[in-house]
Amino acid sequence: MVEPKARLSVRSLFVVTTGLFWLSVLGLAVGLPVGIASTLASDHPMSIHATVSAEQVGGLAAEIGSGERVSLSLPIDHLSAGQIVLFHAVIALAGIVVLYALWQLRQLVGSIRANDPFSTANVRRLRVLGWLLLLAYPSFQYVMGGVSEWILSTGGPSVPSARVDADPFSLGAAFGGLCLLVLAEVFAHGIRLRKDVEATI
16 A cells, blocks of 8 residues: 555656646747747847857957867857758757657656556656657757757858857766666566566466
8 A cells, every 4th residue: 555645746746747748738839939930030030059269259369278169159140941940840859759758757657646657568668768868868969969050050150160069968868868778677577577476376
């Protein structure tokens, strides 16, 4: 029997994950069209975070050293329709992946709430969440970095040394993904043990 405090904690987790899921749905449904509309209507539709050589930023080379790079937000004044569509398509795809992950997490917490955590469905959910952290996060960073670099090189200010330093690796995402995959295998082993016990009774 689950203690009342544990039940309350699981119920709270279920409410939180459900709330996060629906807030994300609302944010994607409202934020994406608003972002596209503001991009189309603005004279300065976008800024790209990039690094430039210190020599190209007045007076900084002497202060921070020659050859060093400086992080700046560079304005993008000229965007083609294709660039706008691609940029927001990547964001929309990332949003859909986040919604899918939140839904899997909500289903996982829901099964715990229903006193059925050790199921093959939960093993699958944990594996999905683990691989999403390991693969989807760095893939998004890599693709968004490439798109931003393309936009900067074609529509940004003429700064020859400017480049987007996208780092697709995240220690937190990698560690979290590995932990979820290990937990999935623990769940799978527990399910196998339970089936063996049931078969011997």
